[in-house]
Amino acid sequence: MTPLAGYLVLSSLIFTVGLAGVLTRRNAILVLIGIELMLNAANLNFIAFWRFGANPEALTGIMFMIFAMGVAAAEAAVGLAVIIAVYRRCKTTNLDEMKLLKG
Amino acid sequence: MSLPFVILALLTAAAAMGAMSLRPLVHCVLALVVSLSGLACLYLQLGAQFAGFAQLLVYIGAVGILIVFAVLLTRGDAMPPRRSLVQGRVFGLGVAVSVLGVLVWAISRSCLMSPTLPPAPVATVEQIGDALMTRFVLPLELVGLLLTAALMGSVMIAMQEGEDK
The missing domain is CATH 1.20.120.1200 (NADH-ubiquinone/plastoquinone oxidoreductase chain 6, subunit NuoJ)
Structure with missing residues (x-):
């Protein structure tokens, strides 16, 4: 296995673990953690392709990764604020018990 | 490896x-x-x-x-201990494992993999800052705007309940 393939397989594994968590766990915070894992797997792909791909001096992979990180940080902040607001109203973080649209 | x-x-x-x-x-x-x-x-x-x-x-x-x-x-x-949702868990794990299988299959069949290791590229902070301030300046401004909006939005969302009472 070439080095790039190793990094890609690792990032697919992390993505899959995050996806499995999002699909199976029922706690809203855990779902958010799964989404963070998936975003980080994508970031690892950006860096691996920057390192082993063509034209690394253009820094495209690192730039993509920095911007993806900024967007992911914004997503985490807003997502956790939504979870806290829902918890105040419904007193639960279990996704199966969040059934009200206009609680 | x-x-x-x-x-x-x-x-x-x-x-x-x-x-x-x-x-x-x-x-x-x-x-x-x-x-x-x-x-x-x-x-x-x-x-x-x-x-x-x-x-x-x-x-x-x-x-x-x-x-x-x-x-x-x-x-x-x-x-409280959650009710067992065996069906949902099996379904989720099945979807995840099949996604992993497809990804690994695609990676192993890819023709992009050259066994020769290219020389390590250098990315100093100076180069990154230079690129951020010239070629990527518009995305940088947009990320700044997005982060400001996210900051204000999360504060608004988390505070809303308190104002209602």
């Missing part, structure tokens, strides 16, 4: 699995932090120093602490 990569990959993957499978919520967050640290070490090993340290600062310093605070504020550990 080098030995450091194997060690870091095992650590990262095991911590990611722990973050998604442990029962106490705080343990999940701690496993997530370990997994993100492993990813930061992988970035450093790939020669992307700035990305590695930014990962440490943003994810472990900010996002990790944010999730811990959310766990504490929602008292996630006091959750």
